[in-house]
Amino acid sequence: xxxxxxxxxxxxxxxxxxxxxxxxxxxxxxxxxxxxxxxxxxxxxxxxxxxxxxxxxxxxxxxxxxxxxxxxxxxxxxxxxx
Amino acid sequence: xxxxxxxxxxxxxxxxxxxxxxxxxxxxxxxxxxxxxxxxxxxxxxxxxxxxxxxxxxxxxxxxxxxxxxxxxxxxxxxxxxxxxxxxxxxxxxxxxxxxxxxxxxxxxxxxxxxxxxxxxxxxxxxxxxxxxxxxxxxxxxxxxxxxxxxxxxxxxxxxxxxxxxxxxxxxxxxxxxxxxxxxxx
Numbered sequence: 001x002x003x004x005x006x007x008x009x010x011x012x013x014x015x016x017x018x019x020x021x022x023x024x025x026x027x028x029x030x031x032x033x034x035x036x037x038x039x040x041x042x043x044x045x046x047x048x049x050x051x052x053x054x055x056x057x058x059x060x061x062x063x064x065x066x067x068x069x070x071x072x073x074x075x076x077x078x079x080x081x082x
Numbered sequence: 083x084x085x086x087x088x089x090x091x092x093x094x095x096x097x098x099x100x101x102x103x104x105x106x107x108x109x110x111x112x113x114x115x116x117x118x119x120x121x122x123x124x125x126x127x128x129x130x131x132x133x134x135x136x137x138x139x140x141x142x143x144x145x146x147x148x149x150x151x152x153x154x155x156x157x158x159x160x161x162x163x164x165x166x167x168x169x170x171x172x173x174x175x176x177x178x179x180x181x182x183x184x185x186x187x188x189x190x191x192x193x194x195x196x197x198x199x200x201x202x203x204x205x206x207x208x209x210x211x212x213x214x215x216x217x218x219x220x221x222x223x224x225x226x227x228x229x230x231x232x233x234x235x236x237x238x239x240x241x242x243x244x245x246x247x248x249x250x251x252x253x254x255x256x257x258x259x260x261x262x263x264x265x266x267x268x
Contacts, residue, residue, distance in 0.1 A: 021160055027189060028164055053159065
């Protein structure tokens, strides 16, 4: 008996995490916009958060893009080919 | 967006005296913790994972390392952002008429409460510990006769100055109220 899954399965879990991560980032920026003080510091704080979040996401995306997600791994036969 | 020139439910002749946030040392602590969370996995990676060629070249292990590292750093970033939002949006505003406490609790909770200065009964300041004593930050407790009986300013810079400020404002407010009562009796 063997249960094989493609690496894509982990990629989908990761993408689901990215969606949640994006929602949390949007909520943080929404909080700053709605409840933060109307001043230059708030403006630059939001800019910094957006810039760093985009940079992190872009760096992660570059690493993820280079990987071949098609190989299958067998969970039960202990043939988890590392 | 909130403006100090546009207070919620602003009263007539109300003036903002002071806007207080937690001490900057609290931010420094958070940043240091954040740096630690960033550097520890890098050290772990260079010591245990990078020398292991089978892990770095594996069909499944390398993608999983990339996904794990990426998810970890994205999570740390959002954790830091929310720590900052929590610090930045937690404010106490002392006005000539009241004390307003705006508190951000976690991701989706926000509490705004206020006390009229005329209801303040007692103000206490506290400084405990090594760093608070050296850097002069601590707590200031305001006891009132209102529904929410105790107001706590935690980790604020110079709590004794805040106590003196509130006591001074409460006395001024009481004098003003007595003066108004006299005028209305006449």
